[in-house]
Amino acid sequence: MGQITLQGVQKSFGPVHIIKGADLDIADGSFVVFVGPSGCGKTTLLRLIAGLEDVSGGSILIDGKNVVDTPPAKRGLSMVFQSYALYPHMSVRGNIGFGLKMAGLPRDEINRKVEGAAATLNLTPYLDRKPRELSGGQRQRVAIGRAIVREPKAFLFDEPLSNLDAALRVQMRIEVTRLQKQLGTTAIYVTHDQVEAMTMADKIVVLNGGKIEQYGSPLELYERPANLFVAGFIGSPKMNFVTGEPALQKGAATIGVRPEHLKIERDGAGGWLGTITVAEHLGSDTFLYVDAGPIGMLTARYIGELSLHAGDRVSLVPDPARIHRFDNSGNALRG
Amino acid sequence: MATRQTQVLARSLLTPAVGLLFIWMIVPLALTIYFSTLRYSLLDPGSEVFVGLENFRYFLTDPAFLASLRNTLVLVGSVLALTILLGIPLALLLDQPVIGRNFVRLMVIAPFFVMPTVSALVWKNLLMHPVSGLFAWLATLFGLTPIDWFNDVPLFAVILIVAWQWLPFATLILLTALQSLDEEQKEAAEMDGASAVSTFIYITLPHLARPITVVILIETIFLLTVFAEIFVTTGGGPGLQTTNIAFLIYAQALIQFDVGSASAGGLVAVVIANIVAFFLVRIVGRNLEA
Numbered sequence: 001m002g003q004i005t006l007q008g009v010q011k012s013f014g015p016v017h018i019i020k021g022a023d024l025d026i027a028d029g030s031f032v033v034f035v036g037p038s039g040c041g042k043t044t045l046l047r048l049i050a051g052l053e054d055v056s057g058g059s060i061l062i063d064g065k066n067v068v069d070t071p072p073a074k075r076g077l078s079m080v081f082q083s084y085a086l087y088p089h090m091s092v093r094g095n096i097g098f099g100l101k102m103a104g105l106p107r108d109e110i111n112r113k114v115e116g117a118a119a120t121l122n123l124t125p126y127l128d129r130k131p132r133e134l135s136g137g138q139r140q141r142v143a144i145g146r147a148i149v150r151e152p153k154a155f156l157f158d159e160p161l162s163n164l165d166a167a168l169r170v171q172m173r174i175e176v177t178r179l180q181k182q183l184g185t186t187a188i189y190v191t192h193d194q195v196e197a198m199t200m201a202d203k204i205v206v207l208n209g210g211k212i213e214q215y216g217s218p219l220e221l222y223e224r225p226a227n228l229f230v231a232g233f234i235g236s237p238k239m240n241f242v243t244g245e246p247a248l249q250k251g252a253a254t255i256g257v258r259p260e261h262l263k264i265e266r267d268g269a270g271g272w273l274g275t276i277t278v279a280e281h282l283g284s285d286t287f288l289y290v291d292a293g294p295i296g297m298l299t300a301r302y303i304g305e306l307s308l309h310a311g312d313r314v315s316l317v318p319d320p321a322r323i324h325r326f327d328n329s330g331n332a333l334r335g
Numbered sequence: 336m337a338t339r340q341t342q343v344l345a346r347s348l349l350t351p352a353v354g355l356l357f358i359w360m361i362v363p364l365a366l367t368i369y370f371s372t373l374r375y376s377l378l379d380p381g382s383e384v385f386v387g388l389e390n391f392r393y394f395l396t397d398p399a400f401l402a403s404l405r406n407t408l409v410l411v412g413s414v415l416a417l418t419i420l421l422g423i424p425l426a427l428l429l430d431q432p433v434i435g436r437n438f439v440r441l442m443v444i445a446p447f448f449v450m451p452t453v454s455a456l457v458w459k460n461l462l463m464h465p466v467s468g469l470f471a472w473l474a475t476l477f478g479l480t481p482i483d484w485f486n487d488v489p490l491f492a493v494i495l496i497v498a499w500q501w502l503p504f505a506t507l508i509l510l511t512a513l514q515s516l517d518e519e520q521k522e523a524a525e526m527d528g529a530s531a532v533s534t535f536i537y538i539t540l541p542h543l544a545r546p547i548t549v550v551i552l553i554e555t556i557f558l559l560t561v562f563a564e565i566f567v568t569t570g571g572g573p574g575l576q577t578t579n580i581a582f583l584i585y586a587q588a589l590i591q592f593d594v595g596s597a598s599a600g601g602l603v604a605v606v607i608a609n610i611v612a613f614f615l616v617r618i619v620g621r622n623l624e625a
Binding site for chain 2: 052086
């Protein structure tokens, strides 16, 4: 079991409010990603759940029990740190088994569990090596092994993939997701990378300035962003925002259209006219950065190759069903 | 140093410095070796005669030699033990966030900047003096007989003074090492359920292995040649109780005016230092390998 509930959780360091009241319900077995820009409080929120920081207000419930006064080790959670935080003088076996040793388990049981975890993570050949003799990805797996061997109620991941190179990150992303599904353990995962958030999460928590902006499944956030911040943060390339006359016609202060929902037509087909400033040809996709005069800069995405180049005039026609409307305070307008 | 030209340049620029260092080292060594083979008394100048290894035989068979060798090893060993065993808890305390931490650190480091002669005088006359010293006053306050430190436990008194001087050094090195201990590692241990004591044993102490090695090696170099503290407080006595090798050599040269025998003693000291270094590097040196 690993159901985690936050009720009005607050955290301030002196006069600075890092977390301004967070309410959240994390279902048992789900994979929840905290995502947001630097300094939004996502790591702090994770550390509050872990117990590495004390809350300034509110309560954290794990399986219905308030744990704000429980020390980290007694909360039944385990954490994977950004720097991996492996113990450099211990072998892989010692690292993975340290928590069990501290819990006072008999030696043969520790060995059995460590070897089980190592087998799950393909670490068996490296059990007697020191962390410095391992590659980045292997260290990462040792850190994960240390987390799973304790059979926690939930895993906490603090930007665990940010030190890996791009190819390995994609591979580890898949491995972590598969492992979590296989174990069925609740996981909370902090990242600033919205691609990681979209691909790994069952549910995403978008944080900004210490507040939860939206909590929902990746596609909910993509299709129905609650406000301008979420709309701009989720999706790559970023959503286009247009203010002024075109927005007023739709009865909104701002309208947003994702680059993939702009239809690219030759000049003169209606819509928003503009000149291409940069065209990126990836083969699978074509990204056009278009200067649309009074409308502003727009980004358009075409699936496949489109033979247009900088300087060409195009007109961009937004898909009317996929225009997002926002009011003056940036909240989404529905209906 | 990529091209041949830069290599030649580097070598020719380094040559004067290396050459000067070499001369600086080789001239005194050669002279010492030369003197050690002479009968050379300052009381009878001009009558130097070559005597072969006679000076070595004289120095090594002198009963004072074994006594001073033992004193040297006891002094080095005790000071090392005291500075490390006290330096670790002190460094742990200074690593805690307390008000005025920088000031406290400065005060702890202060003894290191006091000249050995000065600190020895302060200890001798203000602290350990059997009549007017602070320790004597404290003892009488509790109705005890004051200890006459330099007569009753002379070597221990010297060890205390030298340990007091070197404790800041050990503390400082260990403190910097503690500060470089990754915060996330401690947090990981906390998540793993390690108590404060377990964290110290399994995380902190292994992390300190290398700085402890550094402290042992550096302190040993200086502790083998402790002189000022002995000269100022006990003058090597009573008897030979606080005479170490360095002081014995001094006594040979400038009390008995026997330069030949002192030079032989100096060379013996070099050999002893090398033997100690050999064993030290064997015992603790592997901690230095990354």
